[in-house]
Amino acid sequence: MEPRNLTLLTDLYELTMMQGYFREKDANETVIFDAFYRTNPDGNAFSICAGLEQVIDYVKNLHFDDADIEYLRGLGIFDEDFLEYLHNFKFSGDIYAIPEGTVVFPREPLVKVIAPIMEAQLVETAILNIINHQSLIATKTSRIVFAARGDGIMEFGLRRAQGADAGTYGARAAMIAGCIGTSNVLAGKLFDVPVKGTHAHSWIMSFPDELTAFRAYAKLYPSACILLADTYDTLGSGVPNAIRVFQEMRDAGIPLTFYGIRLDSGDLAYISKKARKMLDDAGFPDAVISASNDLDEYLIDSLKIQGAAITSWGVGTNLITSKDCPSFGGVYKLAAIMDRHTGKFIPKIKLSENTEKVTNPGNKTIQRIYDKETGKIIADLICLVDEEFDEKNSLLLFDPIETWKKTHLAPGTYTMRELLVPIFKNGECVYESPKVMDIREYCKKEQETLWDESRRLVNPHEIHVDLSNELWHMKAQLLDSYHYTSN
Amino acid sequence: MEPRNLTLLTDLYELTMMQGYFREKDANETVIFDAFYRTNPDGNAFSICAGLEQVIDYVKNLHFDDADIEYLRGLGIFDEDFLEYLHNFKFSGDIYAIPEGTVVFPREPLVKVIAPIMEAQLVETAILNIINHQSLIATKTSRIVFAARGDGIMEFGLRRAQGADAGTYGARAAMIAGCIGTSNVLAGKLFDVPVKGTHAHSWIMSFPDELTAFRAYAKLYPSACILLADTYDTLGSGVPNAIRVFQEMRDAGIPLTFYGIRLDSGDLAYISKKARKMLDDAGFPDAVISASNDLDEYLIDSLKIQGAAITSWGVGTNLITSKDCPSFGGVYKLAAIMDRHTGKFIPKIKLSENTEKVTNPGNKTIQRIYDKETGKIIADLICLVDEEFDEKNSLLLFDPIETWKKTHLAPGTYTMRELLVPIFKNGECVYESPKVMDIREYCKKEQETLWDESRRLVNPHEIHVDLSNELWHMKAQLLDSYHYTSN
Known part of the structure; x- marks a missing residue:
């Protein structure tokens, strides 16, 4: 498919x-912006980042074509020399990102x-549009998949999605x-992922019975x-008719490999248990019972607790x-500006009355710290890119707000992994996105680095995101200096 | 812009x-499907339908290209003769729709x-994806615009939208x-609508002060x-610095045509009133105060009640x-199948335990009934297409569930308007979509056909959507006959 020109998607x-900037400043002044978020959706303890492949496609294809320039000229606010600059525009910078499918936490540059x-x-x-959207849906999905305890979840939402891309x-x-x-067949084609589906009520209604x-x-x-069993009367006609058809298939020697019913209305706990018994009694214990109808993680969890006989969920x-939280609050904040004389980055901070909203300055990366024995995440450490760590040394972590809360990691008890990887270097893409099904495998392993206490749906245990000693001091100093100048 | 091939968006x-159908039935069997919804979002008393132009583009461009066919072949579930049929596929039917920007109500075919x-x-x-999305956002927006009582509302959501199309x-x-x-500049280009915006905190932060x-x-x-006034300290530095700049402009003889400040944080009621006083005292009474920061209809309404000095809202x-209701529950249901011998439509009904979910059968249209004197909507009447009405006769309306609730309209006191208009005839588009800004004008007039009691944000007065006598009896008969055969 021809890449879409999303250059004006801004x-x-x-x-x-x-x-x-073109007019007033050195247009080549190099800066650092971080895209991060402040709160996990749905009270979750983590998010799943996603969308990087589409960010890469967007950046690769960035260009103002003639029609774009013509449109901008028509707005009457841009000068010809600036439009000329845009006409020749090409992204020339560096981008680092956390790979898709990674478990991430608030305040970390994604x-x-x-x-x-x-x-x-x-x-x-x-960048925000793409990352916010896909990270939101990935995070929501991880909750739903978790609630289903190993049952398969099928994504059936296209008709209710907020437009074609959202679907x-x-x-x-x-x-x-x-x-x-x-x-979604288009998603199947574009991303080489399995497509699923059977039939709708209209199929049933278009036949005499x-x-x-x-x-x-x-x-x-x-x-x-x-077979969709609830068009007329699920237990009165739908399930008995399905059983009759399965029996006819068996009698005709047709192998029953993957077969069963779908329920799309009514009390799914009650009906699924009754249907299960009817199917079992008729000699079809391996018939699948799948369900749909405004499900979410809480309903699936509740149905599981009630012993609903459903093993497949749409x-x-x-x-x-x-639905419960339809936006992912990713923001994009200036973190540093390069001094053109020294070539060094001058850290920048955005203040706020709300301590949580004060940004982290400087050229940063993220070190994830795992427990060596279990492989589970102990904490994440946001630090400056030039800091060096050695797993053979001990490591002191402290809460960036309540700094007296400290954790001491003994040498050899932990491992570290840097989360940000290079994506673009001098405008050239240096990263190859994995296939979606491979990201899915990676994401599954990522979620296994969390304790179940951090995965539960309500009030999960939060993972610490700390600042390195060096970053913490840089930030404190900037905060202090601001107050001096403003007084 | 090249139209996108959304044929596989299904x-x-x-x-x-x-x-x-290709295999088992007369593939040319003509049917009627209605796209309608059951509940207005956010407890609203009405919705605004939107998205028709994109539905038209989609239908016009429907075709399975070679890559689509290749993909479908690879799924291993479609036969070659069916794939051949798809390769030659072209929409050949009729489509009727309610024009975009129209006030609509539950259960009406859009x-x-x-x-x-x-x-x-x-x-x-x-069709559902497109209509659900745009009608949802149009309806939400109408609430926000209503809350602002004539102030301008600017749409600033692209970075938090669910993907590029959603934005x-x-x-x-x-x-x-x-x-x-x-x-959104792309929206400005595609739909010829005004684009707005000034600068972000990063602009301020990228300068020395x-x-x-x-x-x-x-x-x-x-x-x-x-000027964005809240980067450091809104009342302490932002507003005084803005005033200083406005004074410098005035001193330099630069005409102050459209100027002012934007507030993006803090207590907007308190800060806007203080800022207003500071601007007024400095001799800038016509400086605009605009505000953003997680606003919605309830916050704007509350700020208006508190006397906030804000007249422009992002x-x-x-x-x-x-956010409060991120999906519009549009559905698409079979309403009739043509008898191939008689050429007449046989009405079809979808049953449900929930009376509200029982569909309306037959080939229908909608008559909107207005009070002749005020031009306000009295009720909508869903009826069969061949029914004739005459405003010179009296009209009896009755509630389709509680049928004893009746309203009698005397001749000459009401006017009627059919809402569904032809869009496609035999696969050819017979409708020209108005420009977006013209639809906006129409939509404004449409909303004026509602009493304020139906527009208020909480617990609004609901408009009656009745069935014609003929449709009501057809439906009752179908419901009855179903119970006879199932017993």
């Missing part, structure tokens, strides 16, 4: 600021852009976070024969919109 | 059902598809429902000079995701 102020200020400013909106890239994020398939409709479906798709609206 | 089951069953089935998912087509829907502009940053901005954009996340 807020107008990025362009007005760009022209401002994407770090080091580029001339005009370029770094332009890409803000699209398609939402399906991508859902696959990354553990869905076993999606109903339910039994005829079931028979027609079974004849066509005997090897994946899931989840639509609540997954594809992340 | 659920897999649409294709498996299509193959089923889109009606009359087509061979295979075609009508295929388009289900994309771009969401901006389109927001403009339809009354926003005065969007920050706030005053220098303000001066640089004012120099560049003197005729639209809105609304992002909560608008572009419809």
Whole structure:
């Protein structure tokens, strides 16, 4: 598929600021911006980052074509020399990012852009749009997959998604976070992920009766024969008719490999248990019972606790919109500006009355610290890029706000891994995105680095995200100096 | 821009059902599907329908290209003759729809598809995806615009939207429902709507100090000079520095046409009133105070009640995701099948334990009934297409559930208007979509046909949607007959 030109997918102020930098400053002044978020959606203890491949595609394809320039000229606020600059625009900076499918925590840079200020400013909106969306859906999906305790979750939300991209890239994020398939055929084609689905009520209604409709479906798709049982009366006609068709298939010698029913309404706990008994009694203990109908992680969890006889779940609206929390609050903040004389980065900080909203300055990276024995995450450490750590030394972690809360890690008890990896170097992409199904495998392993206490749906245990001693002092100093100058 | 091929933007089951129809039935059997919704989002009394232009583009461009066919072949579930059929696929049916920007109510067909069953089935998912998304955002926006009591609302949500389309087509829907502009440049280009925006905190932070940053901005954009005042200390430095710059502009003889400040944090009621006084006292009573920061209709309403001195509002996340209710529950249901011998439509009904979920059968349209004197909506009447009404006769309306609740309209006291208009005839588009800004004007007039009691944010007065006598009896008969056969 032809890549879409999303260059104008930006807020107008990025362009007005760009022209401002072009006019007022050294346009090549190199800066660092961090894209990070402050709160996990849904009270979760972690998020799953996703969307990097689409960010890469976006940056690779960044260019203002003639029609874009013509449109901008028509706005009457841009000068010809600036439009000429845009016409020749190409991203020339560096980008670092955390690979897709990684478990991430608040305040960690998910994407770090080091580029001339005009370029770094332009890409803000699209990077946030893409990362916010896919990370949101991946995080929501991980909760739903967790609630299903090993059962398969199918992504069925396309018709309720917020537009075509929300459906398609939402399906991508859902696959990354553990869905076993999606109903979205375009997502299947674009990302080479399994597509799933059987039939709708309209199939049943378009035949003279339910039994005829079931028979027609079974004849066509005997090897994946899931019959929708609730069009008229689930236990009164749907399940008995399905059993009759399965019996006819068996009598005709057709192998029953993957078959069963789907429930899309009613009391799923009660009906699934009754249906299970009917199917078992009729000699079909391996018939699958799948369910859909406005499911989310809480309903699935509750149905599991009630002993519902459902082992396959189609989840639509609540997954594809992340209904309880439909936005991921990623922001993009200036962290440093390079001094053109020394070539060193001068750290920048954004103040706020709210301590949590004060940004972390400087050129940073993230070290993830694992317990050597279990492989579980102990904490993340946001630090400066030039800091060196040695797992053979002891490591002192402390809470960046309540600094008296300290943890001491003895040498040899922990391992470290740097999360940010190079994506673009001098405008050239140096990273190859894995296939979605490979990211899915990686994401599964990532989630296994969390204790179940951090995965539970309500009030999970939070993972510490600390600052290195050096970063903490740099930040404290900047905060102090600000108060001196403002008084 | 090259139209995107969204043909595979569909659920897999649409294709498996299509193959089923192809194999098992007269593939040319003509059917009627209605796209409608059951509940207004956010407890609203109405919705604004939107997205029709994109539905038209989608249907016009429907075609399976070689790569699509190759992908489907690879799934191993479709036969060659069916793939051949898809390769030659072209939509050949009729579509009726309610024009974009119209006030609509639950259970009314927003889109009606009359087509061979295979075609009508295929388009289900994309039609719902598009209409659900844009109608959701238009409806949310109409609430926010209502809360602002005539102040301008700017759509600023792109970075938090659920992907590129959600940002771009969401901006389109927001403009339809009354926003005065969007920050999304791509939306501005695609839909010829005003784009708005000034600068971010990063602009301020990239200069040595706030005053220098303000001066640089004012120099560049003197005729639209809105300065972001909250980077360091809104009342302590932001507003005084802005005033200093405005004074410098005045002293230099630069006309202050559109200028002022933007507040993006803190207690907006308190700060805006203080800032207003400071601006007024300094001789800038016409300086605009605009605000952003996680606003929604309730916050704007509350700030208005508190007397906040804000007259321009930037609304992002909560608008572009419809945060309190991020999905519009549009569904697509079979309403009739043509008898191939008689050429007449046989009405079809979908039953449900929940009376509200029982569908309305038959080939229907909607008559909107207005009070002749005020032009306000009295009720909508869902009826069959061949029913005739005459405003010169009296009209009896009755509640379709509690049928003893009746309203009698005397001749000459009401007017009627049919809402569904032809969009496609025999596969050819017969409708020209108005420009977005024209739809916006129409939508404004549409909302004026509602009493304020139906527009208020909480517990609004609901408008009656009744069934015609003829449709009501057809439905009752179908319900009865179903119970006879199932017993």
